[in-house]
Amino acid sequence: EKFEGLSLREISKRTGHHFNTVKKYVDKENWNEETKPRKERSSKLDELKPIIDEWLKIDLKMPRKQRHTGTRIYDRLKNEKEYKGKLKVGKQTVISYVTKTKQELCKSVYDTAILGYHPYGQAQVDFGEVYAFNELGIMTKFHELVISFPASNAGYAQICKTQNAECLLEAMQKIFEYIGAVPTRILFDNMSSAVVKILPKGKRNLANNFERFVLHHGFKAVFCNPNKGQEKGSVENKVGYKRRNFFVPVPTIIDLNKFNENLLIQCDEDLKREHYQKKELICELFAEDISEMNPLPVERFRVVRIEKIKTDNYSFARFENNRYSTSPEYNRCELWLEIGADIIRVLDEKYREIVIHTRCYSVKTEPIIDWTKYLVAISRKPNSFRYTSFFKDELPKVWQEYFNKADFDERKKMLNLLVPIILDGKLLEATNIMFDNKIDNFDNFLIFYRNLIEPEKTVEIVTKNTPIQIPYKQDLSVYKGLIGGLDNE
Numbered sequence: 001e002k003f004e005g006l007s008l009r010e011i012s013k014r015t016g017h018h019f020n021t022v023k024k025y026v027d028k029e030n031w032n033e034e035t036k037p038r039k040e041r042s043s044k045l046d047e048l049k050p051i052i053d054e055w056l057k058i059d060l061k062m063p064r065k066q067r068h069t070g071t072r073i074y075d076r077l078k079n080e081k082e083y084k085g086k087l088k089v090g091k092q093t094v095i096s097y098v099t100k101t102k103q104e105l106c107k108s109v110y111d112t113a114i115l116g117y118h119p120y121g122q123a124q125v126d127f128g129e130v131y132a133f134n135e136l137g138i139m140t141k142f143h144e145l146v147i148s149f150p151a152s153n154a155g156y157a158q159i160c161k162t163q164n165a166e167c168l169l170e171a172m173q174k175i176f177e178y179i180g181a182v183p184t185r186i187l188f189d190n191m192s193s194a195v196v197k198i199l200p201k202g203k204r205n206l207a208n209n210f211e212r213f214v215l216h217h218g219f220k221a222v223f224c225n226p227n228k229g230q231e232k233g234s235v236e237n238k239v240g241y242k243r244r245n246f247f248v249p250v251p252t253i254i255d256l257n258k259f260n261e262n263l264l265i266q267c268d269e270d271l272k273r274e275h276y277q278k279k280e281l282i283c284e285l286f287a288e289d290i291s292e293m294n295p296l297p298v299e300r301f302r303v304v305r306i307e308k309i310k311t312d313n314y315s316f317a318r319f320e321n322n323r324y325s326t327s328p329e330y331n332r333c334e335l336w337l338e339i340g341a342d343i344i345r346v347l348d349e350k351y352r353e354i355v356i357h358t359r360c361y362s363v364k365t366e367p368i369i370d371w372t373k374y375l376v377a378i379s380r381k382p383n384s385f386r387y388t389s390f391f392k393d394e395l396p397k398v399w400q401e402y403f404n405k406a407d408f409d410e411r412k413k414m415l416n417l418l419v420p421i422i423l424d425g426k427l428l429e430a431t432n433i434m435f436d437n438k439i440d441n442f443d444n445f446l447i448f449y450r451n452l453i454e455p456e457k458t459v460e461i462v463t464k465n466t467p468i469q470i471p472y473k474q475d476l477s478v479y480k481g482l483i484g485g486l487d488n489e
Helices: 008-015 019-026 049-059 070-079 091-106 165-179 208-217 229-246 256-270 282-291 389-394 397-405 408-423 427-437 442-453 477-488
Strands: 122-133 139-149 154-160 185-188 195-198 204-206 220-223 305-310 316-319 322-325 334-339 343-347 353-358
Touching: 008 019, 049 070, 049 091, 070 091, 122 154, 122 229, 139 165, 139 229, 154 165, 154 229, 154 256, 154 282, 165 208, 165 256, 185 229, 204 208, 208 220, 229 256, 305 316, 316 334, 322 353, 389 397, 397 408, 397 427, 408 427, 408 442, 427 442
Parallel strands: 122 185, 185 220
Antiparallel strands: 122 139, 139 154, 195 204, 305 334, 316 322, 334 343, 343 353
């Protein structure tokens, strides 16, 4: 119309647009696309954006798989008391903001998965890595064992120190016992703790303990094709889900057994949500899963393996690059180790227990020693006693000072007395006596210690109602007869 010589009002009349709109576009000279950024509108989330940004920045220093998701941030803002009442937007608004901020901070890439059909009563198993702070506040890598039930989308997890066979089987057994049933069929990948060798035509040589565990619990163990982890997509998703929801923020694990007990309860609580596809509560669907499973075996499976070892000159047994103590009389001889996920029992040739150790998963430069087995032998060598790790690391300082100052005879007498005290578990009482009374010699300590442990002697009080005593009167007539007899002679 501009080139037809029409007036602005005529154009407005023909097109139906307002006169000012027509004038604006007729007079417009720059028809390049707008490239100026739009002004951001204020949002009800603005007050909480600095908090969200801070959490996401802290996440950059955390393990990649234990960072906040949009849902997790929404739940924290909604449930944690310091933020209650401040959240005035919906879940999707929070998720959108988190996604956008994450892309700006770390350029994250997200994958998707393909859904499949699964019968009830079957499960999948997999390990995943998680990080947590230990009792010293040091971030430590743990391993998350997850059993997923694809039909109901339920899942249970346990935290292990490593992925060896003992940890795998013990974690599975704890989950079976907690849910009170055993899946009929379980899908694994080709983990070395279960599979010794992959054979042609889909066959497997199974690890001895794993095979006995399968037979004991009566389930069918099946395995993914090599390098086809996606065949167990349900449990792989569940590993990530548990990590994002139960390990963000990064937790502190002081007592692993208690942490795992609480983790099972958390998994129970997680079932009280709607299935993403079936629109029913997962806990109700899981009840159907349970009904299709097998009952628990009558007798509990002992998750241990037995290995024969030979001790060295110091009577230490070597296992996994660590040395474990036995007892002085077992130097340079063959013994048995009963190896569990958490403990190692040392047995003699007749399988009688010698000592129990906590299993160590890190390599120690010093041997792991139960000194109670060696104290009697050490008591015969008072000078050597001061150069043992027991003296340096476990004996209270007051005793260290005493033995360093005492002469040989004094050390020997005190050590012979102290060893039975330690074996009876009364070292604390003995230490208090030394410290409180500032004792510096054997005789004084012996007096105070006997006063403490020996029962107090009490004198029996004679009652007033004693029997009447008849005085004894001596008959002297016998002696008179004798005297008289002597006079007559």
